[in-house]
Amino acid sequence: MTDFLNAIVLLTNFVIVPATAYGAQLALGALGVTLIFGILRFANFAHGELMSFGTMITILVTWFLQSAGIGLGPLPTALLALPVGIVVAALLALATDRAVYRFYRTRRSDPIIVAIVSVGVMFVMAGLIRFIIGPNDQSFADGTRFLITAGDFKRATGLGEGLALKQTQVVTVVIAIAVVAALFWFLQKTRAGKAMRAYSDNEDLALLSGINPDRVVMIAWVIAAALATIGGVLYGLDKSFKPFIFMQLLLPVFAAAIVGGIGQPVGAILGGFVVAFSEVTITYAYKKFITYLVPESWAPDGLMQFLSTDYKFAVSFIILVAVLLIRPTGIVRGKVI
Amino acid sequence: MTRRGYLYFGLMALLLLGVGFGQSWNVALGIFNLCLISAIMSLGVNMQWGYAGLFNVGVMGFTALGGLTAVLVAMPPVAEAWQAGGKGVGLTLLCLAATVAAVLLVRRFVAAHWRFWVTLVVLLVGLVLMRDLFGPAVERIESVDPAYTGYLGGLGLPIVFSWVVGGFVAAGAAWLIGKIALGLRADYLAIATLGISEIIIAIIKYEEWLSRGVKNVTGMPRPVPYEVDLMKIGWVERLADSFGADVSDAASVLVKLSYALLFLVVLVIVMWFSERALHSPWGRMMRAIRDNRDAASAMGKDVTWRHLQVFVLGCAVCGIAGAMLTTLDGQLTPTAYIPLRFTFLVWVMVIIGGSGNNWGSVLGGFLIWFLWVEAEPLGNWLMQAITHGMEDGYWLKEHLIASAAYMRLIMMGAILLLVMRFYPRGLIPER
Numbered sequence: 001m002t003d004f005l006n007a008i009v010l011l012t013n014f015v016i017v018p019a020t021a022y023g024a025q026l027a028l029g030a031l032g033v034t035l036i037f038g039i040l041r042f043a044n045f046a047h048g049e050l051m052s053f054g055t056m057i058t059i060l061v062t063w064f065l066q067s068a069g070i071g072l073g074p075l076p077t078a079l080l081a082l083p084v085g086i087v088v089a090a091l092l093a094l095a096t097d098r099a100v101y102r103f104y105r106t107r108r109s110d111p112i113i114v115a116i117v118s119v120g121v122m123f124v125m126a127g128l129i130r131f132i133i134g135p136n137d138q139s140f141a142d143g144t145r146f147l148i149t150a151g152d153f154k155r156a157t158g159l160g161e162g163l164a165l166k167q168t169q170v171v172t173v174v175i176a177i178a179v180v181a182a183l184f185w186f187l188q189k190t191r192a193g194k195a196m197r198a199y200s201d202n203e204d205l206a207l208l209s210g211i212n213p214d215r216v217v218m219i220a221w222v223i224a225a226a227l228a229t230i231g232g233v234l235y236g237l238d239k240s241f242k243p244f245i246f247m248q249l250l251l252p253v254f255a256a257a258i259v260g261g262i263g264q265p266v267g268a269i270l271g272g273f274v275v276a277f278s279e280v281t282i283t284y285a286y287k288k289f290i291t292y293l294v295p296e297s298w299a300p301d302g303l304m305q306f307l308s309t310d311y312k313f314a315v316s317f318i319i320l321v322a323v324l325l326i327r328p329t330g331i332v333r334g335k336v337i
Numbered sequence: 338m339t340r341r342g343y344l345y346f347g348l349m350a351l352l353l354l355g356v357g358f359g360q361s362w363n364v365a366l367g368i369f370n371l372c373l374i375s376a377i378m379s380l381g382v383n384m385q386w387g388y389a390g391l392f393n394v395g396v397m398g399f400t401a402l403g404g405l406t407a408v409l410v411a412m413p414p415v416a417e418a419w420q421a422g423g424k425g426v427g428l429t430l431l432c433l434a435a436t437v438a439a440v441l442l443v444r445r446f447v448a449a450h451w452r453f454w455v456t457l458v459v460l461l462v463g464l465v466l467m468r469d470l471f472g473p474a475v476e477r478i479e480s481v482d483p484a485y486t487g488y489l490g491g492l493g494l495p496i497v498f499s500w501v502v503g504g505f506v507a508a509g510a511a512w513l514i515g516k517i518a519l520g521l522r523a524d525y526l527a528i529a530t531l532g533i534s535e536i537i538i539a540i541i542k543y544e545e546w547l548s549r550g551v552k553n554v555t556g557m558p559r560p561v562p563y564e565v566d567l568m569k570i571g572w573v574e575r576l577a578d579s580f581g582a583d584v585s586d587a588a589s590v591l592v593k594l595s596y597a598l599l600f601l602v603v604l605v606i607v608m609w610f611s612e613r614a615l616h617s618p619w620g621r622m623m624r625a626i627r628d629n630r631d632a633a634s635a636m637g638k639d640v641t642w643r644h645l646q647v648f649v650l651g652c653a654v655c656g657i658a659g660a661m662l663t664t665l666d667g668q669l670t671p672t673a674y675i676p677l678r679f680t681f682l683v684w685v686m687v688i689i690g691g692s693g694n695n696w697g698s699v700l701g702g703f704l705i706w707f708l709w710v711e712a713e714p715l716g717n718w719l720m721q722a723i724t725h726g727m728e729d730g731y732w733l734k735e736h737l738i739a740s741a742a743y744m745r746l747i748m749m750g751a752i753l754l755l756v757m758r759f760y761p762r763g764l765i766p767e768r
Contacts, residue, residue: 042524043524043527043528045394045527100754100758103758110390110523111523111524112390112392112523112524112527113757115392115524115527116392116684116688116753116757117753117754117757117758119394119681119684119753120750120751120753120754120757121750121754122750123677123681123746123747123749123750123753124746124747124750124751124754125750126746126750127743127744127745127746127747127748127750128747130740130743130746131740131743131744131747134736134739134740135743247676248535250531251528251531251532251535254528254531255528255532258525258528262522302468302472306464308543310539310542310543311536311539311543313532313535313536313539314536314539316532317529317532317533317535317536320528320529320532321517321529321532324517324518324521324525324529325517328521328525
């Protein structure tokens, strides 16, 4: 029995908890991508860099607050700096829309042209970020590191395996739930949210019923920038901030959006967790887990790992390919947004 | 080509000649060789974007596949490694083929109700078998003299042969990915190619038994003589004397000239086929599909199949260029494959040159590569000039100078945005 409990705790500690936090971060990114897909109808390749940009601003403000001695006690100071990051990222998103995307929107250009343009935006933003904060690793997490440490858990339960719960993981999940709840309330209940859904469903009908397209687009950018910044900051708190990681994050984020169904907020969240859980479960080495469960003589020699962690982004690609082959519309289909 | 086109090519030649006279002929020919390869790459991307309107974000991956092929074709085989792990790797490949065949059979003959689970079981059994065969074999191969080899090596064939094979390998990968992603939303191809290129790079980086990974493969065989050998030949010395130049300079110029000749032959062949294709009924059909998919489809054209065709062709050309690039470098460096240089630079070349026009792509390849090379000293100089008034050791000055490298990112992005907005037809527009 103890062995069974140990195995469960081991799996929870190394698979379920990290994958949940990672899934929440991916879901926030995928929500932004899906929103832009739904309203502006193009694949925004610059979304990863928007996440990176918002996070960078938050980090800079966090450093300022830390040096001024302002903090949140056990919580990370970055939460205090987050609103500033969101505002600046939203301003940047609106500025790029005004300077770049609006031209193509008014001309009703082919979405693929706008996608190429978004690649240009991605490069300018990537250059800007490296120009301001440099290409290196930045750590900005503070506050209590662990809510439960592995040692405490072992002492309390008497098990051989510990379950550690990092503060950043709890913060990630709590904030993600709050943000998603707020987003759904906004989309379902408010006038502006309903206008957005109508616009995404049928642009021409929405225009005929007097919805202001510029306002809808503006709100979409602000929400996308907010989600991107929150997702990026939570990712940065949980792991660490590296500018180049955000281009690699683009693939899982897109995969999550497509798996869930493009333009579907519920799908984006579902997709985020599908991608995160597959990535972690497939790259986890099950040797110890199996050793607990089977008689001693059956214990495996190898690591019992399906795929080395070097290929973890291949997992999101495989999921993407499987979805494109089996169900190109994604898990949640039906009405858009 | 129009008169304006000739003018642009003339100006480009003057720029290269200017570098030749101003800096040195070695530098000029070095730039020229890479210009030729860039021109071939942008011809490949032009087929996809210019003829058919397909957005391929994975040019880097197909180029890298070409580079890997160059290693696998041209490097001498490592006999010891083959002995140690050749059998294991061979059995793994057999096992892979058997698994694929079994899955295909299952999907054909097993009742729909059970199909998914049987497929899953077959896949799992195949994976476990493959891992047991593959892991130890890889370990043995990688422990064979790891400082020098530690991989299986290649076939030891002439490296020029790998240019053709590289094209076929890239075409195979393109066929797979195109089969999956084409026929769906246009953006899906972009995202799928982004993924496949990252995976190809990861394979080259981490599968050391195949490509030596980040230990790099160096000292690849060359299709042209070595400088040292040339220097010993009488007529080279006399030639150098008659120009009043150093013998080693003359030899290195000669080597670069012979590379240039080889590349030029490939460029001319690819260009000839591209032009013929573009002005044939096939080319007109492609452009008709690009301009109005639905209308072309209504006229009975199989849009998805034609897209697959042109996508595979374009990727094959990129693969050829990749193999040529590795040949020119004489080494395979997986870490050198970054999207900015191998995907987006090529995109900028195509769009600036004039998408849909082969001559435009060639011009774009030349011009943008030239600017890319010359922009680095320019960026450094600019930063030095800006920070000139600041004191040495001042944090802003050091930060700005260290950041000069990232100006390239901003510059390429800005060029792409400006051209797309104000000059979407490019320097030599499509007729």
